[in-house]
Amino acid sequence: MLHIFEDRAELSIAVAELVVKKAQEAVAATGRFSLALTGGSSPVQLYSLLAASPYTEQMPWADTYIFWGDERWVPLTDEKSNAKMAFDTFLSKVPVPQNQIFPMWEADMEPEAFAQKYEQTLKEHFGQSAPQFDLILLGMGDDGHTASLFPHTEVLKEQSSWVKAYYLTPQSMFRVTLTAPLINQSKAVVFMTFGENKAPALAEVLEGERNVEEYPSQLIQPVSGEVHWFVDEKAAAGLKNK
Numbered sequence: 001m002l003h004i005f006e007d008r009a010e011l012s013i014a015v016a017e018l019v020v021k022k023a024q025e026a027v028a029a030t031g032r033f034s035l036a037l038t039g040g041s042s043p044v045q046l047y048s049l050l051a052a053s054p055y056t057e058q059m060p061w062a063d064t065y066i067f068w069g070d071e072r073w074v075p076l077t078d079e080k081s082n083a084k085m086a087f088d089t090f091l092s093k094v095p096v097p098q099n100q101i102f103p104m105w106e107a108d109m110e111p112e113a114f115a116q117k118y119e120q121t122l123k124e125h126f127g128q129s130a131p132q133f134d135l136i137l138l139g140m141g142d143d144g145h146t147a148s149l150f151p152h153t154e155v156l157k158e159q160s161s162w163v164k165a166y167y168l169t170p171q172s173m174f175r176v177t178l179t180a181p182l183i184n185q186s187k188a189v190v191f192m193t194f195g196e197n198k199a200p201a202l203a204e205v206l207e208g209e210r211n212v213e214e215y216p217s218q219l220i221q222p223v224s225g226e227v228h229w230f231v232d233e234k235a236a237a238g239l240k241n242k
């Protein structure tokens, strides 16, 4: 489902309202809300909203479990850390129990071993066979990547693992990411996409021929869950069907 907004501020408010709704529904139905966060610049305003009135009072923080969709393999104090951004913008300000927050990084571990450990953590949380997040937030890079599913990387072919780590040569760093098969088990996925730089990739992802090697965001098609694209008018400029 495509939702187009005039600007980032309006869009972030709409996503904050959706997060609150999904959280309340999940807690009413199952007693907990399992959320995977995105990194990058797109969610900064959303995260600040979640720490402020009127959203923070409506969030069932005590029953919320926070995971990440992906991470740059850097310490939690590094400015490039997706987790640091989330702590700075909202996690340090809301009453979600610390033991219900699962950053994708650990000191003194190799990234590949950490990915296996994170998968085990997810199995303990969800059970062995049904890794169904209530909501996964995603961004999309100008190149069509999402989470750390970058164009022309081996991780795009992954079918069985839930979490993978790999060295992203162009960025000279390891990445850790949920895999597409895991993301596609989610009950709901929300992409947040802003700005004219994203317009060409967005048009290809939503309306172009299937080419997942070039546009990995096309891999995200939940098996039975919802997928929402929250975009601003600039990002939507290249779309034919609005």
Ligand SMILES: O=C1O[C@H](COP(=O)(O)O)[C@@H](O)[C@H](O)[C@H]1O
Residues within 6 Å of the ligand: 038, 039, 040, 041, 042, 043, 070, 071, 072, 082, 138, 139, 140, 141, 142, 145, 146, 147, 148
């Ligand atoms: O590297 C990453 O980039 C994407 C997109 O970031 P944005 O700055 O264009 O919003 C992000 O979704 C991902 O979590 C992050 O690791």
